[in-house]
Amino acid sequence: MRPHEAVEIVLRPEDLDIVAVDQGQLVVTVDTQLFRGDYYEITAYDTDQNRWLIHSTNPAKDGQQVGLFFEPEDVHIMRFGESEEDFDARLDSYEEEE
DSSP, X not given: OOTXXXXXXXXXXXXXXXXXXXXXXXXXXXXXXXXXSSSEEEEEEOTTOOEEEEXXXXXXXXXXXXXXXXXXXXXXXXXTTOOHHHHHHHHHHHXXXX
């Protein structure tokens, strides 16, 4: 990664739980929610106005504040627009450097 490089923080849906505000590592405010058949697609913003796109089986209400809970090892940091293949190759290159 380069200084000030745009990144995407990625968590698998099964690794992210919507919880009460006081139980989350991060608090977001729900902007919109769409039901996609098997899950809800929720757009939310944190206090720094970072946009969070959340796929969850748990619904939330527009304007509602919710907590997001996840384990630190479940966080993946990808370059903005990076493909999964490029991400995997970059991780492999780090292991080769060790």
